[in-house]
Amino acid sequence: MxxxxxxxxxxxxxxxxxxxxxxxxxxxxxxxxxxxxxxxxxxxxxxxxxxxxxxxxxxxxxxxxxxxxxxxxxxxxxxxxxxxxxxxxxxxxxxxxxxxxxxxxxxxxxxxxxxxGLDDAIYDLSITPDRGYCLSVRGLARDLACAYDLNFVDPLPYSLFRRQGRRYPYISTPEPE
CATH class of the missing domain: 2.40.50.140 (Nucleic acid-binding proteins)
Incomplete structure (x- = not known):
C-alpha cells in the first residue's frame, strides 16, 4: 500500500x-x-x-x-x-x-x-510438501532467521517430556464411546 x-x-x-x-x-x-x-x-x-x-x-x-x-x-x-x-x-x-x-x-x-497498524511486516507464505517444519510458528521462525542471517533462539530449549530412565513416558487417551 x-x-x-x-x-x-x-x-x-x-x-x-x-x-x-x-x-x-x-x-x-x-x-x-x-x-x-x-x-x-x-x-x-x-x-x-x-x-x-x-x-x-x-x-x-x-x-x-x-x-x-x-x-x-x-x-x-x-x-x-x-x-x-x-x-x-x-x-x-x-x-x-x-x-x-x-x-x-x-x-x-x-x-x-x-x-x-498497516506498517507491520507481513509474510505471505506458500508451504510446499517438502517443508513440513514450516507448518509451525517455531519452524517458520527458524527458517526466517536463517534467511535473514539472524540468530535463532529456540523459545523451548528443552524437551517437553522428561525421560524416565531409558524411555520416554507412555501417554494414552481413552477410546471414544
Whole structure:
C-alpha cells in the first residue's frame, strides 16, 4: 500500500436517494483547510465518526489506485475505506462496512497506516510438501532467521517430556464411546 492514507472525521452526510442503491455524499475533515468531498456506498458510519480515508494517489491492495473522479453527479476526492479494502479482513455481514475508529484514536489528518497498524511486516507464505517444519510458528521462525542471517533462539530449549530412565513416558487417551 502506497500513498496518503489518513484519518478523517466525517463532518456532514447527505443521502442521495435518486439512485437504485443507497449512496452518501460526505464532507470529511482530513486535516486540511477544507473538508474533502467523498461519495460512499456504505452506511455503517455517522457524522463525527473517525474513518480511514484514501486520498488520491493511494494504491490499495489489489493494485487499486484512488483518483479524483465524478460519480453519481458529484466529485469524489478520495475514498472512505473498509477493512477489506485495506487488506485487513473480510466484512462479516453481506453489506460493505467502513472501518470506524474508536473516538479520540487520532486527529484528522494523522497517518492512518500507523494508527491502523498497516506498517507491520507481513509474510505471505506458500508451504510446499517438502517443508513440513514450516507448518509451525517455531519452524517458520527458524527458517526466517536463517534467511535473514539472524540468530535463532529456540523459545523451548528443552524437551517437553522428561525421560524416565531409558524411555520416554507412555501417554494414552481413552477410546471414544
Amino acid at each position: 502506497t500513498g496518503p492514507l489518513v484519518v478523517g472525521r466525517v463532518a456532514q452526510i447527505t443521502e442521495l436517494t435518486e439512485f437504485k442503491k443507497p449512496i452518501r455524499f460526505c464532507l470529511v475533515d482530513v486535516g486540511e483547510a477544507e473538508p474533502r468531498e467523498i461519495v460512499c456506498g456504505a452506511s455503517n458510519f455517522a457524522v463525527d465518526d473517525l474513518v480511514v480515508v484514501a486520498l488520491p494517489g493511494v494504491t490499495l491492495p489489489g493494485d487499486f489506485t484512488i483518483a479524483t473522479r465524478k460519480t453519481y453527479g458529484h466529485t469524489s476526492d478520495g475514498m472512505i475505506c473498509s477493512t477489506s479494502e485495506l487488506g485487513l479482513g473480510v466484512e462479516s455481514s453481506g453489506s460493505p462496512g467502513i472501518l470506524v475508529l474508536p473516538p479520540e484514536t487520532a486527529a484528522p489528518g494523522a497517518d492512518a497506516i500507523a494508527v491502523v
